[in-house]
Amino acid sequence: MQSLLSKIANQSAKIGIIGQGYVGLPLAMVFAKNFTVLGYDVCLGTIECLRAGKSQIQDVGDEQLSQCLGQTYFPISDPEDLDTCDFLIICVPTPLSEDKIPDLSHIKSACTTIKTVLRSGQFVVLESTTYPGTTDEVVVPILEETGLVAGSDFGVAYSPERVDPGNKNFPIDKIPTVVGGINTECTEVAAALYGSVMDQVVPVRDARTAEAVKMVENIFRNVNIALVNELALIFEQMGINTWEVIDAAATKPYGFMPFYPGPGVGGHCIPLDPYYMSYRAKKYGFIPRFIETSGEINEFMKMHVINLAERGLRQVGKRLYGARITIMGLAYKKNINDPRESPAIKIVEELANLGADVQVYDPYVPSLATKAGVFTSAKSVEEALSGAECAVFLVDHDVFRGISMETVKRLAASPVIVDGKNLFAGGDEIVYLGIGKGRSDIDDCNDRHKG
Numbered sequence: 001m002q003s004l005l006s007k008i009a010n011q012s013a014k015i016g017i018i019g020q021g022y023v024g025l026p027l028a029m030v031f032a033k034n035f036t037v038l039g040y041d042v043c044l045g046t047i048e049c050l051r052a053g054k055s056q057i058q059d060v061g062d063e064q065l066s067q068c069l070g071q072t073y074f075p076i077s078d079p080e081d082l083d084t085c086d087f088l089i090i091c092v093p094t095p096l097s098e099d100k101i102p103d104l105s106h107i108k109s110a111c112t113t114i115k116t117v118l119r120s121g122q123f124v125v126l127e128s129t130t131y132p133g134t135t136d137e138v139v140v141p142i143l144e145e146t147g148l149v150a151g152s153d154f155g156v157a158y159s160p161e162r163v164d165p166g167n168k169n170f171p172i173d174k175i176p177t178v179v180g181g182i183n184t185e186c187t188e189v190a191a192a193l194y195g196s197v198m199d200q201v202v203p204v205r206d207a208r209t210a211e212a213v214k215m216v217e218n219i220f221r222n223v224n225i226a227l228v229n230e231l232a233l234i235f236e237q238m239g240i241n242t243w244e245v246i247d248a249a250a251t252k253p254y255g256f257m258p259f260y261p262g263p264g265v266g267g268h269c270i271p272l273d274p275y276y277m278s279y280r281a282k283k284y285g286f287i288p289r290f291i292e293t294s295g296e297i298n299e300f301m302k303m304h305v306i307n308l309a310e311r312g313l314r315q316v317g318k319r320l321y322g323a324r325i326t327i328m329g330l331a332y333k334k335n336i337n338d339p340r341e342s343p344a345i346k347i348v349e350e351l352a353n354l355g356a357d358v359q360v361y362d363p364y365v366p367s368l369a370t371k372a373g374v375f376t377s378a379k380s381v382e383e384a385l386s387g388a389e390c391a392v393f394l395v396d397h398d399v400f401r402g403i404s405m406e407t408v409k410r411l412a413a414s415p416v417i418v419d420g421k422n423l424f425a426g427g428d429e430i431v432y433l434g435i436g437k438g439r440s441d442i443d444d445c446n447d448r449h450k451g
């Protein structure tokens with residue numbers, strides 16, 4: 001391990017990153033500023049794109065890629081090349097199965113790949129999000145099948161990735177990095193590695209503590225979003241505007257953190273990670289009620305969007321069956337091109353199954369695959385809204401903030417808006433139904449519409 005510390009200090013360490021996706025590629029770019037980095041991925045198409053200087057990840061521009069490509073960054077498709085690396089960092093997906101059981105197959109397969117090249121003196125870091133215990137109980141046993149001993153022959157640590165795609169205020173190297181090794185020495189080496197490129201490193205007691213940190217962060221978000229979604233459903237009935245309430249509550253200078261309602265949660269983390277923790281808790285005899293209930297509430301918000309669309313159409317004398325409904329926003333959050341686990345998937349699927357004529361638009365997402373088929377995005381706001389009988393806004397992309405009520409009224413066949421993200425304030429001659437917006441707002445504007 002001492003020689004690894006020297007290699008970090010003199011920047012001669014070679015780093016292999018397994019998985020070149022939303023996490024692995026930005027991380028590779030950060031390490032490539034100081035070290036030689038090999039970026040390995042099982043997807044040949046990804047490696048070919050990277051070799052051609054084309055990034056598929058929004059946060060890494062082609063220009064940034066080309067600056068280190070062939071200099072300090074080398075995309076590789078042959079895992080044997082990883083044997084020259086001192087550090088091997090795993091950034092592969094951790095999805096859920098259909099019945100919401102953690103699927104560790106990518107982590108296991110990455111470890112099996114590493115096993116073929118593992119030698120004494122190397123160091124393996126797991127970054128994929130997973131339940132506490134994975135590093136000790138899944139990663140280490142696979143690697144020790146080589147006959148080498150973890151913690152003495154080779155190092156092992158866990159470091160949870162906290163990147164927030166699309167967030168320009170917090171690029172990956174500005175986010176404090178938590179590290180926990182399987183013993184004190186491993187924590188020290190991992191802290192030195194990340195400390196050489198990241199602004200701040202937070203060492204914790206061990207790998208399972210580091211794994212638990214990530215679980216806490218994402219469960220905290222999931223539970224708080226669910227809480228505010230539940231309040232939004234209540235306030236809608238009470239004639240109270242949730243957004244106004246939260247903004248006012250957020251003026252309290254301590255003890256409150258604002259979360260906003262919406263059509264559900266998406267992305268690779270928040271909808272999945274709580275189920276990782278929940279799965280693990282059950283092994284210890286706990287039924288985690290907060291975690292599971294919050295998942296159910298956030299899931300229900302998608303059905304609530306469909307209910308609002310149906311209600312809005314009814315108010316203009318139309319039925320959902322056969323209605324032309326345009327879904328505005330397919331990504332799981334604003335200004336990004338990632339539709340994974342996006343609420344749009346289920347909403348589009350359900351609407352199509354209910355017989356609606358569904359159109360979709362997202363300037364960042366060219367198409368959306370659902371169980372009801374693949375939906376191709378319209379080319380422009382005009383094309384998307386022309387002839388729409390109900391426009392459903394699911395994402396607060398900055399470009400959507402520029403769309404006026406007048407534009408919707410001018411283009412749409414009937415003026416019905418379902419607003420999942422507080423993009424509009426309601427208005428005359430329009431049926432406006434906003435998540436978390438009070439019924440009095442709705443009734444006021446509907447009365448005006450009737451008038």
Ligand SMILES: NC(=O)c1ccc[n+]([C@@H]2O[C@H](COP(=O)([O-])OP(=O)(O)OC[C@H]3O[C@@H](n4cnc5c(N)ncnc54)[C@H](O)[C@@H]3O)[C@@H](O)[C@H]2O)c1
Nearest residue numbers: 019020021022023041042043092093094109110128129161
């Ligand atoms: N995307 C995020 O915002 C984010 C944020 C924090 C943490 N995470 C976590 O980081 C991990 C990676 O997520 P991601 O968003 O980068 O996923 P991703 O799907 O964008 O990228 C993963 C890459 O790994 C490759 N891969 C899969 N199995 C492999 C294997 N055995 N060997 C080599 N390559 C393999 C895939 O081809 C893919 O290119 C997940 O655990 C995720 O939960 C993601």
